Each structure stands twice: as structure tokens, then as C-alpha cells.
Amino acid sequence: MREHKGLRIGQYVVAYLFAVVSLYPIFLMLLSSLKTNIEIFKNPMSFPKAWSLAAYRKLLDQLPYFDYFGNSVLVSVVSVALILIFGALASFYIARFHFRWNSALFFFFLLGMMIPIKLGIVPLFMLLKNLGLLDTSMSLILVYTAVGIPLAVLILTGFFRTLPKELEEAAKIDGCSDMRILVSIIAPLMRPALGTVMIMNFITVWNDFFFPLIFIQNEAKKTIPVGMLTLFSEYSTDWSVLFAGLTLSSLPMIILFAVASKQFMEGMTAGAVK
Template sequence: MGKPLRHPVMPERLKNSAIQILLVINAVIMLFPLGLMVLSSFKSNAEIFDSPFALPATLDFSNLLRVWQDTEFLQYLGNSMIITGASVMAILVTGTLAAYALARYRFRFSNAIFLFFLAGLMVPLKLAVIPLFIELDTLGLLDTRLGLVLVYVAMGLPSAVFILTGFLRSLPGELEESARIEGASEARILWQIMLPLARPALVIAAIQNAVPIWNDFFFPLIFITTDSRKTLPQGLTVFMGEYNTDWGVLFAGLTLAALPITLVYIVLSRHFIAGMTAGAVK
């Protein structure tokens, strides 16, 4: 006589349908606010307040045009692109150089230096914002994009060095050795042999840093005061204050602010997920 099953087994198909339904509900909850944001950016105030759930009556681009033309949106967007681009480039270049030294050469203090980089991973740099503020002021870099970039590079280097060192260590040594025997310079080995091989790790390090820098609000809030140097998230707070009664324009501003990274995410979603969870997933 077999023991009766404690849990009556639901037919697999029924259970999977139930799970699928829950996933769809979850997807609706995730997408509804964003859908509402996009649709409302085509609506007038009256439409938003009277029929919040309805599709816009007409495809009216005037809200979006107003954000585009009457605000500093393009300036903020440009600043964010310059700051994020410069920071990520600098992180990748300096990070790759350091990681290459740590991964492919044996030298005194290499472990200590690696640990020094690792220690940077543990520190929330927000907590050092006061000394950073004073330091940037002393250097004459307060309220400049360069100052912000330097802080971001310092913030991103530990994780980039960690990822790249791990990856470069895993590469086989034969290619490098044979190039060395043939008389290639160390710099050429790094540039022509190792760098192309390291591309997957570079993509991960780039995304892991680009997304938080692009989205950051804390450091610009404290370091940047001149309107023409503000980043997109920071500019958004200015804009939301100025247009606070015109809801169509507010939703249009949010939509335009969300658009660039959303588009890139849709194209590169797999890399984004891998990059942003790298370090947490191992």
C-alpha cells in the first residue's frame, strides 16, 4: 500500500497555465506605468484628468515638441552623453591597463594592489561626498563636467578592474608567449592580442558602469549648479518643477528622458541583464 501523496498533484498543464497567468499579470504591472507615461504624453490636461485610462484622442505631438524646443532638454541630454561616454571610456582604458598588469605579470605587491582595488568595491562613495566636494573645489573642478567624470571613474574602476582581471587571468598564455618570442613589444601584445580577446568582459564592464552613471542623480545634485552643465536626471528635476501644472508636458518630459536608455536596453537586453547583475551572479 503506497503512502497517499500529501499534496494532491495538480495536472502539470493547469499549473503551468496558472503560473503563466501570474507572469502576465506581473508583466502588466511592470508595463502599465510606462505605457501610461507614453500615452499621457500625447494628451491634454483635460484628457489626462477625465479619461486617464483611455488612448489619446489624437496623436498630438505638441507636448513632446514643447519639451524638445522650449526646455534645456537637448542640453541635458548632451551633457549626460558626454559625461557617461567620457567616464566609461576612461574606466575601460585605465581599468584594462591595470587589470592587464595584475593578470598577466608577476611582480611584488601585485596582490596588495589587487586588494586595494577590491577594497574600493566595498565603499559606497556617496559617504565621501563632503571631502569630494572640498577636493573638487580646491582643484577648481566643482561645477564642471570633468570633476563629475573623475568621481565616476574612481567609482567605477574597482568593479571594472575586478571583472577584467578575472577575465584576463582566464585567457591561455600561448598566444602571448609566441608573440613575445617573435619579438612583439609588450604594448603590441596588449593592444593586438589581448584586447580583442577581452571584448566580452569589456562589454560587461562598460554596461555595468554606463547604466548607473547615466542614471545618477546624487553627484550632479551636489557638484553641478550651472544649468547648462546639468545631466538629464538632474535637469528633469528642474523641468518637473517648472511645468508642474501641465501634466501632458510632464509626461512628455519623462517619456523623452526614459527613451534613450530604454531603446538601447531593448536592443541589448541580454547584455544589460548580464552586465548589471555581473558580480552579483557568479
């Protein structure tokens, strides 16, 4: 009994150490946003001598930060919503309807994870230009949706296959259509997997710098990662303002993970348990 208790205490100690190591950079970023540049260079690890929000005020004066923030929210929310919808539909079809090309279709989606989309950035740029979508949020939404669906199909298909078919058979006896079964019966049971897909894709879209840099030139359409690039000058950088922008931009991800962390952890471990 004592051995099990000692092992449990050791596990908690290791878990808390990992938590401290993971959260320390966030804590340091918050402290740096409340300092002056001189304090950041002189005492980067210490608490600020005088707590000040001057860096946040300077950030809002220098940049149209809330415009960047709104663009990032729009692109991230719409992209993740489309990934969940189309990923769930494709996964349900692959997992529950068996036909000759079932495995080939599943492999086709997985190719999207194996082939880096950045290798095709030139033809992709030309395609969006011909469609008249350059310099619009829709260009980013379409690209992120295409990039995120393969991972969603991989995760959701595996979860669909673990659910008992008797639930669907009983629903069909009651007269439910396939779409009604997916929306009303299967989707609520898939919340851990959907939460996992949502968090992973939201973080990817929110933090992406490459595609907005290539496809967006209009200042009013830029997202946070590209918009904050203007804070870097050729000879100097206002680090306190930069840390203030990073702190504000990290808040949605922290809130999202805090709200959906239970579903995320269940989604990451349910496959191993089953």
C-alpha cells in the same frame, strides 16, 4: 521528448511574462507623453483619445533640453571610455603579472565598491573646489570614473584569468609588446566583458542625480536628471511634459542595450559556462 518540449514551452511563457512586466512601464510612459494632463489623471492606463506631440513641443519650449542632453552624452561617453581604458589596463596587470602585492592591489580596487563614496561628499566637494573643477563637466567625469573603475576591475580581472596564456606567449615570440598584446589580441576576446562594463556604467552615469546636483550650479552645464527638476513646481506638475522628457532621455539607454545586448548577455553568463 514531450516532457522536454512542455518544459521549454513553460520557460518561454515565463520569459515572455517577465518581458511584458518589464516593458509595460516603458510603454505606459510613452503613452502618457502623448496625453494631456487631464487624460493622465482620468484614464492613466488607456490609450490617448487624440495622439499629440504637444508635450514634446512644450518640453523643448520650456527647457534647454538639448543642452542637458548634450551634457549627459558628453559626461557619460567620456566617463565610460575612461573606465574601460583604465579598468582594462589595471585588470590586465593584476591578472597577468604576479608580484608580492598582487592580491592587496586587487583588494584595494574592491574597497571602492565596499565604501560608499557619498559618505565623503564634503571632502570631495572641497577637493574639487580647490582644484577649480566645480561647475564643470570634468568634475562629474572624474568622480564617475573613480566610482566605475572598481566594478570594471572586478569583472575584467576574472575574464582575463579565464583566457589561455598561450595566446600571449605566442604573441611575445612574434615580438609583440604587452600593450600590443592587450589591444590587438586580448581586447577583441574581451568584448562580452567590456560590453557588460560599458552598459552597467553607462546606465549608472546617465541616470545619476546626486553628483550633478551637488557639483553643477551653472544651468548650461546641467545634465538631464537635474535639468528636468525644474519641471516640478511647488503646487503643480505638468506630467505630460515630464513623461515626454523621460521618454527622450531613455532612448540612448534603449539603443545602447539593443546594440550591445548580445555582448552583455555573453558577459553575464560566460563565467558560469566556463
